[in-house]
Amino acid sequence: MQASDVRNTGDAAENSAISEPLLEVEDLRVSFNGANVVDGLSFTLSAGEILGIVGESGSGKSMTALSVMRLLPQNGLLSAKRLKLNGEDLLSASDGRLEELRGASIGMIFQEPMTALNPVLTIGGQIMETVRRHMNVSRREARERGIEALRRVGIPSPEQRMDDYPHRLSGGMRQRVMIAMALICRPKLLIADEPTTALDVTVQAQILDLMLDLQAEYKMGIILISHDLGVVSAFTDRVLIMYVGQVLEDARADAVFTHPLHPYTEGLLASIPPVDRDQEHLQTIRGTVPPVFDLPPGCRFEPRCGYARPICATAVPDLIDCGGGHRAACIRNTGYQFPGVGQ
């Protein structure tokens, strides 16, 4: 709360539009056994920008994050036209170089702070491992930095906590430890995959507040992956809405939540029971998410779309700019015409 005056409220995208993007992803594809779980994903992230990636289970949002870290499971095939961090190509980087980058330039926070921490090592041991791997410092210095990092994320009596094992901490405290570890080398990019999903709502608010404080201080770019539209709407500058491996909408957070341009986004927003007013009947999106091995030939959302026309069943819409950088993959925005084809 105390740092809210320094927090930007959504202008990072414009401010740094001229500067070199922090992360460039173009035509990213991830496939397992021939099925594309991420299919032609492109986005850029500016330095200091907070990007939200939203989608339901199976939308490919977590696989996108793992691709950027080059941490896909063994049988996952990755291809992309471009995958660059700070101008450095991640596709051709050696395993050794990738190990240097992970933890130092890219930090990651996972959903489950219990499984992400090693239960048989002390918290201090795990933090110091990160520090000593990436910085040439003595054990004593590493310990000092670890204590400082734990203090920064609001862990009481950090000197004692350094020698505790993860099971001694509550879920919220464990997630603070994860954040301290992810940020101890001041990475330029933080990937947070459902960081508060396992937490209670009062603790979730504390963790999100802490992450915004740290972002204002360290100015890192953040990719927040979440299924929770409330969290994303309050936390991010820009949002990608994903659906079975593709981006259907890409816009500033306030625009996505006030004027969604894709029917899927509209349907998602209407599906959430609101906390701040009574609503008797929820709008739902009909049907279910199609499996990746049996996708509709045209627009992937067509079978569930209330606005669908015959052409949607055969034509695949591009992600087109509908003004002000608000992109959506729906031909409704071009009057059911394809851009470039005669009116």
Next chain:
Amino acid sequence: MISSHPQSDPILVVDRLRKDFTAGKSGFFGESHSIRAVDDVSFTIDRGETLGLVGESGCGKTTTGRLVLRLLGATAGSVQFDGKDVLSLEASEMRAMRRHMQIIFQDPFGALNPRMTAGELIVEPLVIHGVDDHVARERKLRRLLDRVGLASFHAGRYPHEFSGGQRQRICIARALALEPAFIVCDEAVSALDVSVQAQILNLLQELKRELGLTYLFISHDLGVVRHISDRVAVMYLGQIVELAPRGPLFQSPAHPYTQALLRSVPSAAKGRKSFFTIMGDVPSAANPPSGCRFHTRCPIAIARCSTEPPTLRELAPGHTVSCHLAGSPANPFPSV
């Protein structure tokens, strides 16, 4: 005691329900210590009503749901269902009673036997209770599948062939098979994606209207609880701290904990890049704070709160709260 509706027709009356779990001994000859997971919880649910039960993890909401169905033995207190004292029934009477009280769990993966088909799973309760003959069960199965939005060919499929939402539909059909009057929904939509969650919530509401069901709806999701409940009880560390009809509870919450919960839910409307936070974590139930259990995190606590436990009192008809300061200038009521 709590309910004061003029024409109330309670189907469930829970009075001073208590559950202690033993949690190991301190040393070989030491005394075993216990954790009070549910502490003097009382509420009623009227026929055809949905009572929402919200709270954070470890507050005792799930334990309360299981105590009511006698899936767990209570340490003290009473549960009356349809005028019968559930906790003192003989085993055979209890089995008969279970026909009228069912439960839907959070995890539709764990709740269904992977080696039984959807059809077998749905008619299993009928078989166990010896209801109907084979032909009548088959007819009932078709009706139930249709009712929960599944097709009749689904009956021959196994749980792994279904999506999470469809599996939860099977669980619902299974719970409905014995035509119960009362269903405990324990985080029944929490594991589902939002678009599927909305479909299941609408289904539960249609079923309630058509079949005159009564729900105890347990959830940590305040939006979901607001949507489905007629009245809402808020639990903190084993106790109900506030109980009110939905409108007043969400519009003018009287307990500082309820207020904090509601403000903690993020949304762009509450201000971007700012989160309302209260201090600390939920304390351990093994060693709850003295006095008011919320005083360690309460922004308006006074000295009295740390020594004297507040009791539930009625602030407005049907709106009860356990806070010393509710209605005083420090915590005016209504708050908005």
